[in-house]
Amino acid sequence: MSTKNKRPLKTKLLFIVALLGVCFILIQFARPQIDSPPVKADFEAPAEVKNIITRACYDCHSNQTNLRWYDKVQPIYWQVAEHVKDGRKGLNFSNWKNMAPADQKAKLWEAVNQIAEGAMPIKSYTMVHTEAKVPASDLAILKAYLAVMVHSKPADTSKTNALDKQYQKWQKAKTAHTKLPVEPNGIAYIPDYKNWQVISTTERFDNGTMRVIFGNDIAIKAVKEHHINPWPNGTIFAKVAWDQLQDTAGNVKTGAFKQVEYMIKDDHKYASTKGWGFARFKTPKMVPYAAGNALFANECVNCHRPMSNNDFVFTMPVKH
């Protein structure tokens, strides 16, 4: 071996290392701002609950982001800043009390479910910030806190009246829509859902509703052939929700119709929302949920995210 060739190689390497070093130093100055706006409507809960949430979630989901020195080194800092920005957008515990009580409740169930399914706190973050992990004992505390919020009691007359009013209208007019309502992403209400077959049913005791998940022919065929992860293009789910109407003996029937939601599979057309087109229409008037907010589907995706290894679908199909 001749030493002549080695020296230029070594010089080149040194040069590259030096260049990387300079880059490393330079990118330290390119810093997106993480601000700390005043906390005006902070999350309130018993101390043991609040402590878990503060420790595990507040770095990304509050105005009280507490960065350690190693979070502030680039290129890590970019990702941290991104997490904080996106995290605060979907859920900010510092603005908690600005939400309506019903929305607070729903968000809390969503938060605990994200933990239960291992989707939150983000795993790459807990690998570094091990103190933010939520062990099973803490999860049990959170679940117990939610469980006492569940009210299972006979329906009052307002619920029965709401149903009666809806029912009479529906029975007579069969609520025909001359012009189909449309969500901002272009998905229109599909009246035919009620003629589809059933994928499954659920009782939601977190929010006092009951649901049927319908599937179109493509969905039913996929279940029959067990090709459901991923679901084939053309699959459509329609999930219908009603109030629960409970009598004193614990028998529950469907009350007022609340909404119908769709998920339409097309991995090209809906690539930006995980291959699914989302839409929600509320009340028998079928009011589009997201009028004016083209990005509403992010909210759907974010709550369905713990099912990312199951094509973002919660429902485990029942063969009929």
Added chain:
Amino acid sequence: MAGMVAILYACGDSANNNNAGTINARASLPDSLKFTALGYKVVTLSINKKLGTMSTLYGNKQALDNAIAGADDVKAGEAFALITWKQQDDDRWFGAKIPGNLQSVEMIKTAADASGKVAIAYTHLEGKNLSPIADTLHNAERIKYIFDQKPSVMP
């Protein structure tokens, strides 16, 4: 140190195993029932919190139309199927219950005899294998229960 942290941060995020891609086998109807082929539609659903069961009532078009119209008399050509499951917790959503073991299938069919009188046939199948139940003691009560169900509002 920073390098290590960067590598950790770059790791992908994945959710827990949640039995991805599985069918709810214990709740599924046996193929032999050929239920989908009947083409029945959902009439309504109900829950019995004391027994921890949930049921879906299906009907053919005629049965559903009559039920929505609130017709008092039973007409020929109606068919209902009431399917009942034991509930189980939904492993994928704390806050939900889903069908567990298949418990029973009850079927009603109405037909006119030669004199034009409408007769109601009731069958009761039970358990995972849907074994026929011969005991007819509760038939009248169950038939009344099924005909009394009010359809769910589905605009």
